Amino acid sequence: MCGICGAVGERRGKGGDAVAAMLDAMTHRGPDSRGAAVADGVALGACRLAVIGPEAASQPLRSACTDLTLVVNGEIYNHVELRRELEARGHRFTTGGDCEVILHLYEDEGLDALKRLRGMFALALLDPAERRLLLARDRMGEKPLYLAETPDGWCFASEMTALLRSGLVPLEIDHGSLREYLHYQYVPEPATLLAGVRQLPAGSWLDLDLDTGKSRTGVYWDLEAAPALPGDPAAVLEAGLRDIGRIVVRSDAPIAVALSGGLDSTIVASLAAANAPGVTAVGVGYAGRPAIDERRHATRAAAALGVRLTHVELSPADVAEDFDALVQALDHPVADLAGPAYHAVAKAAHDEGCRVLLLGHGGDELFWGYRWVHTARAALAGHDPARVTRGLLYRHMEVVRDSARLLPGLCSPDWPHRLPDDDGSGPGSGPDTGTTLPVRLTRLLADTYLRSNGVAQTERLCMAHSVETRLPLLDHRFVDLVTGLRKHARDDALPAKDRLRAAAAPLIPGFVAGKPKTPFYTPTRDWHAALFAAHGDRVADGWLRSAGVLSPAGAVRAARGRTGVGSGTSLSYKALMFETWYAALRAAHRPPGGGAPRGGPAENGSPKNATTDHGQKTG
Incomplete structure (x- = not known):
């Protein structure tokens, strides 16, 4: 696990200076070592958190035979099997780390090497012989990679703050992306809140020609492309769970697992306990032990699995006091009020001496865990699956509908607060993959809420504490099994998470398998009140008001926290997180050409300067 960065085409040593500055901004991602390489107008850097092969696997990695240079953020779970195969072909390894297999695979297989990797990663590989720089990202987007074009070339980094x-x-500020953030509570990838900065899409690569500066892109994995798979779903998925459990725990550092006592986290905890004896479980509880406190469920599950459990308790005062650190850790706003709980769990894992944290993300998105998605599926039953888009899906999500209803009363009359109309009448999203409506909805959820909300926030919050996240349920082979089975026999009319529950029954305690699904709740109202008592004034006279996004009256109302808070995220909270993030980003920003950050909204993304708009339809 690392933070990686690079600059291409910069002159007079600017690339090396830029990489040094970006590495300075990511020391939490790699506290154990850092390194850089500069050649042929390309500067690459990495800071490393040692998890596998801690003694001799610092980056950049170099191939003595081919002059390849590689920086990687992530873990290759099947590195043991790949190393054995490559050694049999005659390759010689110089480190005990997991990422060296990428160099040797690329030497033999080129771009096809990406298809052989099982794990989570974002990488940059310099091939001087071919005069190319290859960037790539894992299939489910577990590891981030931000890109920006510069006057002289390109730069990239694991964090947006590092780019700045x-x-x-x-x-x-990109006002089209800001509009999406105020509706969704996150910005769907690949867009970001910054004009000119985007993420490399999950499951894709970018090949940059160092002589011409031109780039080409490609996709090496598509969730919808798995072939139909016959068979008993419970048996097939159980085997898939056991398979990923075997390799996801590979580590030379201590491992923790986040445990709430629900289905998904207990599955992951059971896989960890079976394959990594001595694993530690961590969980969160709430002051006063409200009815939504899950400590009793987690304690019972931990006892049944034979794992040691530690809990951290959060009070509203804790949440308010920790808010600035939370926003800084997120790097890019995700206004999810579950964030403080994830942040506390990450810190607890770090305090326990663990460098790896396993989480159960993905179960709800892959197995019909959300009631509103069932509603959308029923409403979209007559649509061509290839033309079902994000807009058609999310019009059925209550929080998004509430945002659309409330924004007109908060925004300035001339600020375009509405999302573009999206009725699904446009062209399909790409080549025919033989998709079905259930598979298309799963893909849309994976491409939006799962990746840009759930995966993004846990990855950033954990890395702020130098803890690596691993998400076993998002292993691409397991996802392919889910998709293939779904193509062969639909499961969207079954009870929520029915197939996952049946597959996990032999692995987990019976009282967990039989427990009805309950959402992960936090004390939203109490936390919200504490946050706005402490920080609400940031919204009253913040950037959103001065830039003409919020009206003066709307800004005052938002600053008081009075924008429809319930079990979901309020517009007030979205505004508060944005203002806190933007102020910190401006303080950290080194403008092109040097000097201090420029002041004033007109110079930093006011409507008259913002021309980029990412509000387009996606399929």
């Missing part, structure tokens, strides 16, 4: 510290990237 490079001295190569301007700070300008």
